[in-house]
Amino acid sequence: MNRLPRADGTRTQMRLVVQLIAILSIAILPLGLISVYQTSNVLRETRSLSATALLQKTQSITAAERELIQSAIGAAKAISSAASVLGSSTDTCDEVFAQLVQQEARYVFAGYVTEAGELRCSSSGEHQQLSEDDVFADHQANLEPRVETRSSAVLSGRIVLSVSVPVIDNGAFLGAVWIAIPYTVANQLLTGDDQAVDLLIFDSRGEVLATETFDDDRRMSQPADMRLIDLVPGQARTFQHQNRAGVERDFAVVPIVEGIVYGLGSWEPQRSGALFGATSAIALYFPLLMWAAAMIVAYFGINRLVVRHIRRLRNWMRMYAAGRIDFSEAKLDSAPEELEVVAEAFRKMARKLSDHERRREEDLAEKTILLKEVHHRVKNNLQLISSIMNMQIRKSSSPEARTLLRRVQDRVMALAAIHRTLYTARTLSVVPADNLLKTIVGELVKVGGTEDGDRHISVSTYICPAEITPDQAVPLCLLATEAAMNAVKYAGPSHGKPAWMQVILHDEGDNIYCLSVVNSRDETAKPIDDGTPSGLGSQLIESFVMQLDGELKVTDLPHRYEVHVTFKAQEADLSSEHVDY
Known part of the structure; x- marks a missing residue:
């Protein structure tokens, strides 16, 4: 009878889940594919336009x-090809270079440097032996024009191109024919109208020749983890990479003088304005809106069909855990059949569990009452035995x-005190050790154990609150009784003061307690023993300490005797506890 509803409910839940998955898949998948396709096309077109524009x-x-x-290389080549000019008189050669610098205002110096490093003629009329840094000896290895950035003593250390x-x-x-262009002129030529483009030129060896701004951050616009010399081979091209500042950039490499000088430009990837047009906006954002709408509808649909009913069931369970047991009138509001x-x-489970709990409480209450009655009868019997012994004490003539x-x-x-405590306690799983010890000391004083003829013993107690199990209560009480009786027996005056006795129960922490009896x-009296007690009281104390699993x-x-017993209170078993019957 119970298997059919469970199977029907499982099949209904599976059908609901399959329907929801199918509906959401049909609604979202085409829009998602369209969005991905159109977005990829737009981004690819934007990336291509950005690279082309850069x-x-x-x-x-x-x-x-x-x-x-190129004009400087052409002028230098024209002069280098006129061997008659370079081989003529120094004045004629100087005049040729002076006219070249005068005609081109962007040239700051021009001259002819021999293989031996001698400045034979120049636009400034200087003739001297150049330093090693100014010698163009590397032309011997590569007989090609060179463009580089350097400073020269001829130009008073001025940096030139x-x-x-x-x-x-x-x-x-x-x-070599040498033409020098001011470095500031080379930099200014790289300044364009578009401030978003970072530009620099470099030679075939990967050395920077000029930049827009000559500052400490001029190399931050270069591609990260790439050398400029790696960008030299090939034609004009573009690529996307992070710069040394960690920013994603578009880069473009163009040859300025093929095989000699190259230009590198970079900017942040530009997005085409068409991206934000009506068509692109619909292509990008409408599927997202449809997806969001489908999710909202699905959420509210699932919430109405399933979630709100499950939430009500959860509240019932919480109320049941908090103590409410009657759910006979609890109903779900238009819930699907499987949730009903x-x-x-x-509801059936709650009724069964409530019946079982009620019967368990009744059985536990009955058992507790019987146990308390047993403790009460044992206490009465022990008190009767104590009364009989008291009568015998009064009739006995031997001290x-x-x-x-x-x-x-x-x-x-x-023992009677233990059973009286268990009889009057609210629970049977734990016993208040402080009340027991106070009762034992009180009984000792009450029956006159501290009076011996003319001798009177002052008793003081300091007992902290403590709870122990009934299994520990018996050896602890008997241990306290034996120790107290021994203390009364051997207590004597000290330092001119009457005899006294102290009973202390101290909490050491971590459920560890120390019982101390000091008298x-x-x-002038003899010692009680030599450390190996043989009396019945001492033997009983040692036996009770072993039962407590404690340390004595x-x-x-000379002036006092101390007994200290350290033990750990056991964890109480609360399975049989019952409160407020």
């Missing part, structure tokens, strides 16, 4: 730089017999 801007802005460098062309006669290297089956199953009977009576009263001693420490001093 390449055009880089070529446009470096055009002036290209014209300057140096253009040098080798002079060759019948295949022999004779020197769950609700009915919960030794009275003392022995009184010690036995104290032990019986200690004063007469300094005895301190025998």
Whole structure:
């Protein structure tokens, strides 16, 4: 009878889940595919437009730089090919270079440097032996024009863009024609109208020749983890990479002088304005809106069909856990059949559990009452035995017999105190040890155990609150009784003061307690024992300490005697506890 509803409910839940998955898939999948396709096309087109625009801007802005460098190389080649000019008199040669610098205002210096590093003629009329840094000896290894950034002693250490062309006669290297362009002029030519483009030019060796701004951050616009020399081979091209500042950028590389000088431009990837047009907006955002609408509808639909009913079932369970047991009138509001089956199953379960709990409480209450009655009867019987012993003590004529009977009576009263405590306690799983010890000391004083003829013993107690199990209560009470009786027996005046006794229960933390019984001693009396007690009281104390799984420490001093027992309180078993019957 119970299997059919469960199977029907499972099939109904599976159908609901399959329907929801199918509806959401049909509604979202086409829109998602369209959105992904159109977005990828838009982004690819935008990326392509951004790279193309950057390449055009880089070529446009470096055009002036290209014209300057190419004109300088052309002028140097023209002079290097006129061997008669370079081999003529110094004055004639100086005049040629002076006219070149005068005609081109962007040239700051021009001259002819021989293979030996001698400045034979120049636009400034200087003739001297150049330093090693100014020698163009590396032209011998590569007989090609060179463009580089350098400072020269001839120009008073001024940094210039140096253009040098080798002079060759019948295949022999004779020197180089050198034209110097101010570095500021080379930098200014890279300044365009578009401030978003970062530009620099570099040579075939990967050395930076000029930048827009000559500052400490001029190299931050270069591609990260890439060398400029790696960008030299090939034609004009674009790529996307992070710069050294960690920003994603578009890069464009264009040749300024093929094989000699190159330009590098970069900017942040530009997004086409068409991206934010009506068509692109619909292509990108409408599927997202549809997806969001489908999710909202699905959420509210699932919430109405399933979630709100499950939430009500959860509240029923919480109320049941909090103590409410009657759910016979609890109903779900227009819930699906499968959830109604769950609700009915919960109501049946709650009724069964409530019946079991009620019967368990009744059985526990009956058992507790019987146990308390047993403790009450045992307490009465022990008190009856104590009364009989008290009658026997009064009739006994031997002091030794009275003392022995009184010690036995104290032990019986200690047991009676335990059963009285269990009878009156609210729970049977734990026993208040402080109340037990106070009762034992009170009984000791009440029956006159601290009075011995003319001798009176002052008793003081300091007992902290503590709870122990009934299994520990018996050895602890008997232990306290034996220790207290021994203390009364051997207590004596000390330092001119009457005899005294202290009973202390101290909480050491972590459920560890220390019971101490201390009494004063007469300094002139003999020691109680030599550390190996053989009396019945001492043997009983050791036995009770073993039952407590504790540690016994005895301190025998001339003026006092101390007994310390350290033990750990056991964890109470609350399975049989019952409160407020």
